[in-house]
Amino acid sequence: MEFLNALVAILNYVVVPATAYGAQLALGALGVTLIYGILRFSNFAHGDTMAFGTGITIIVTWGLQALGIGLGPLPTALLALPFGIAITAALVLATDRVVYRYYRKVKTAPVILTMVSVGVMFVMNGVTRLLIGVDEIQFADGERFVVAARAFKAATGLNEPLAIRTTQVITVVVAGLVVWALFWFLARTRTGKSMRAFSDNEDLALLSGINPNRVVAVTWIIAAALATTAGTLYGLDKSFKAFNYFQLLLPIFAAAIVGGLGNPLGAIAGGFVIAFSEVGVTYAWKKVATYLIPNWEAEGLMQLLSTEYKFAVSFAILIIVLLFKPTGLFKGKSV
Amino acid sequence: MSTHQPSAARGGKIRAPLLFAVMAVLIGFEGMTSGWNGAIGILNMGLISAILALGVNMQWGYAGLFNSGVVGFIALGGLAPVLVSMPPTPGAFAAGGWQILIGLLIAVAAIVLAVWLNGRLAGKARVLAIVAVLVAGFFIYRAVFDPAVAAVQAINPSALGYLGGLGLPVLLAWPVGALLAAGAAWVIGKTALGLRSDYLAIATLGIGEIIVAVLKNEEWLARGVLNVNGIPRPWPVPYEIDLQGNAAFVERAAALGLDPVTASTLLVKLLYTGLFVAVLGLLLWAAQLALKSPWGRMMRAIRDNEISAAAMGKNVTRRHLQIFVLGSAVIGLAGAMMITLDGQMTPSSYNPLRYTFLIWVMVIVGGSGNNWGSVLGGLLIWYLWIKAEAWGPQMMDLVTANLSEGALKQHLVDSAAHMRLIVMGLVLLLVLRFSPRGLLPER
Numbered sequence A: 001m002e003f004l005n006a007l008v009a010i011l012n013y014v015v016v017p018a019t020a021y022g023a024q025l026a027l028g029a030l031g032v033t034l035i036y037g038i039l040r041f042s043n044f045a046h047g048d049t050m051a052f053g054t055g056i057t058i059i060v061t062w063g064l065q066a067l068g069i070g071l072g073p074l075p076t077a078l079l080a081l082p083f084g085i086a087i088t089a090a091l092v093l094a095t096d097r098v099v100y101r102y103y104r105k106v107k108t109a110p111v112i113l114t115m116v117s118v119g120v121m122f123v124m125n126g127v128t129r130l131l132i133g134v135d136e137i138q139f140a141d142g143e144r145f146v147v148a149a150r151a152f153k154a155a156t157g158l159n160e161p162l163a164i165r166t167t168q169v170i171t172v173v174v175a176g177l178v179v180w181a182l183f184w185f186l187a188r189t190r191t192g193k194s195m196r197a198f199s200d201n202e203d204l205a206l207l208s209g210i211n212p213n214r215v216v217a218v219t220w221i222i223a224a225a226l227a228t229t230a231g232t233l234y235g236l237d238k239s240f241k242a243f244n245y246f247q248l249l250l251p252i253f254a255a256a257i258v259g260g261l262g263n264p265l266g267a268i269a270g271g272f273v274i275a276f277s278e279v280g281v282t283y284a285w286k287k288v289a290t291y292l293i294p295n296w297e298a299e300g301l302m303q304l305l306s307t308e309y310k311f312a313v314s315f316a317i318l319i320i321v322l323l324f325k326p327t328g329l330f331k332g333k334s335v
Numbered sequence B: 001m002s003t004h005q006p007s008a009a010r011g012g013k014i015r016a017p018l019l020f021a022v023m024a025v026l027i028g029f030e031g032m033t034s035g036w037n038g039a040i041g042i043l044n045m046g047l048i049s050a051i052l053a054l055g056v057n058m059q060w061g062y063a064g065l066f067n068s069g070v071v072g073f074i075a076l077g078g079l080a081p082v083l084v085s086m087p088p089t090p091g092a093f094a095a096g097g098w099q100i101l102i103g104l105l106i107a108v109a110a111i112v113l114a115v116w117l118n119g120r121l122a123g124k125a126r127v128l129a130i131v132a133v134l135v136a137g138f139f140i141y142r143a144v145f146d147p148a149v150a151a152v153q154a155i156n157p158s159a160l161g162y163l164g165g166l167g168l169p170v171l172l173a174w175p176v177g178a179l180l181a182a183g184a185a186w187v188i189g190k191t192a193l194g195l196r197s198d199y200l201a202i203a204t205l206g207i208g209e210i211i212v213a214v215l216k217n218e219e220w221l222a223r224g225v226l227n228v229n230g231i232p233r234p235w236p237v238p239y240e241i242d243l244q245g246n247a248a249f250v251e252r253a254a255a256l257g258l259d260p261v262t263a264s265t266l267l268v269k270l271l272y273t274g275l276f277v278a279v280l281g282l283l284l285w286a287a288q289l290a291l292k293s294p295w296g297r298m299m300r301a302i303r304d305n306e307i308s309a310a311a312m313g314k315n316v317t318r319r320h321l322q323i324f325v326l327g328s329a330v331i332g333l334a335g336a337m338m339i340t341l342d343g344q345m346t347p348s349s350y351n352p353l354r355y356t357f358l359i360w361v362m363v364i365v366g367g368s369g370n371n372w373g374s375v376l377g378g379l380l381i382w383y384l385w386i387k388a389e390a391w392g393p394q395m396m397d398l399v400t401a402n403l404s405e406g407a408l409k410q411h412l413v414d415s416a417a418h419m420r421l422i423v424m425g426l427v428l429l430l431v432l433r434f435s436p437r438g439l440l441p442e443r
Helices: A002-039 A046-067 A077-106 A110-132 A149-156 A166-188 A190-200 A202-207 A212-237 A242-247 A249-259 A264-282 A286-292 A307-324 B012-034 B036-062 B070-085 B092-120 B123-153 B170-192 B197-217 B240-245 B247-255 B260-292 B294-304 B306-311 B316-342 B352-366 B371-402 B407-434
Strands: A145-147
Touching: A002 A046, A002 A166, A002 A190, A002 A212, A002 A249, A002 A264, A002 A286, A046 A077, A046 A110, A046 A212, A046 A242, A046 A249, A077 A110, A077 A212, A077 B407, A110 A242, A110 B197, A110 B352, A110 B407, A145 A149, A145 A166, A166 A190, A166 A212, A166 A264, A190 A202, A190 A212, A202 A212, A242 A249, A249 A264, A249 A307, A249 B197, A264 A307, A307 B170, A307 B197, B012 B036, B012 B371, B036 B070, B036 B260, B036 B294, B036 B316, B036 B352, B036 B371, B070 B170, B070 B197, B070 B316, B070 B352, B092 B123, B170 B197, B170 B316, B197 B352, B240 B247, B240 B260, B247 B260, B260 B294, B260 B316, B260 B371, B294 B306, B294 B316, B306 B316, B352 B371, B352 B407, B371 B407
Parallel strands: none
Antiparallel strands: none
16 A cells, blocks of 8 residues: 555656656657757757747637637647647748758858857747747646546545646647657658658768758758647646746757757657656655655655756756767767 | 958958947937936946957857856856855854855765766776765765755845855955856866867756756855845945035035936946946957967967867867856856946846847857957947837837727737847847858958
């Protein structure tokens, strides 16, 4: 019984939230890693792309709610997501046309492109704030829980509750579908194969007649879709606040580097590594320890780091990887 | 940074004096129209921004290093005035101050030991030993550190609750701020330099966030979000209230046709201006000398072609570390000056958009690689940043003048303040695209 209680506590406070958060980070890191692999720069505007896409999705959600259209138990935002993706894709394609294309033509150093992405970040951040403001917004509707805490306690007779929110399940399911679709696309379709070829060796790909403009456009569309999806899922799970999305940049970059920049599989693994370490290190383990070690009352909360320092966890993992395995867990690119 | 050199910038030799004259006219116009108090306020922060831009220019302009954690180094520099010049909290060191320091020493010792082991051992033993040292070190550190922190924070929490400073003159804090930032830069540079160029960008993004988080949460250090107020003023700057009580001063102000309140605030601001100009002048002189020296030519050679510089026997990673530390020290110095000017430490005000990326805009617009350009960029962009705050709503009022009252109009008017982010982003993009060498190109 004690053991089961401890297990449920770990599930409830660590495994479930970290899985959802990991899926969100993985989607974000996939976008960063794809842009790195094909356009060959670190996109600092990615966090604000997520914020912009989520902002659009929220506005469309409000519109649908006003019209009385919903998905029943599922959040309306899922219905609004395709609109968000379409508009975000249009925005990043326009940005590429106006901003990035020139630098590809003159073949500037990647670090200049990163600097350019900072300019794009500023603009996108401002646009998002103009659109939707800086306040915290909750936009999840529909059924709140798949497994409710009280019902779980009543059904099992355990002391510890287990609550699984609808948004957490949706996050994992949607992320799974998106990742499956992306890998299928990269592995099976002609465009996907040309993207991988372009990422592996640009010159060779160009020689074999791959149209670079097409590859770049498809990359931006996929990145926009990934960013909007990740942002919306994060917003549904927690809440939407433009500044939080900027701060997600660090864990997302850390996930991409830990996995190996330019390696999609690594980005997913990296997302979960970061999420589980972040939640695990900032969780107060006192309760679990009290269940597992009989007749012992822990002193303090047994929390390794307070939650304000969760960014320090991403950072520490990043530094460890940089020191010991600079190309990441899965072999990434080194330029 | 661009390798191709377009025709020399128009204006040649008189270009820089001309642009600085324009800047002076802008400040003068501000003084005439909205009052000298505000104008000198903008100038003072502009001077600090110029020093910040000078520091970032060393890293980016001389060496092509991308530091995206400028905000962290500014914040670390800002810690120095608190640690150096605030009066010590009575009884804090006896209650737990020494114990806190011992705890921190234990943490550092564990890390140093782990690094040393990393060089000595190999294979599985290395991993096991390092993990064991770090885990044990962490728990000992927490056991020593936590109770001490609680004891210090329990001392008069509404007014103090922190260690306090050393009670020394605040001018001493400026070089200390530089040292603090330099130390952090050395640690981060040692790990991230020599790897791929973007790694430094991402690692510094992290260190920036962490330094700000530490300042926000460690109340024993600088009261966290409770802020530290009343940081003493530097040596020549008096307090307004003393000036107003000084009969000679009031008489002189009256002779100039000023009331004592205005005269005292103006004098205080002007004295700060004098201090900042002196520091900026000194730094600029040193930076110009360095840039023209063989060392400066070597830095630029490394920036323009790392491989050929390495082939000439230059240690690229060492030189990068050197310039990264130097630049961060200048940033830390400016951070300490800023807190001295404000007279208070408010960690929650350290926003990366404002304190990292805006400084970048200053460097790029001014002309990366050119010290005078950074100074101009710092002054100009700070002026625009302040003015854009007022211009945004004014423009929005104009745009929405014909719109009927309603939610849309209200929303547009409310959000106009965010326009300046868009303006800064556009300025950065336009300069990078059409004039990558900036207003005052590198020679």
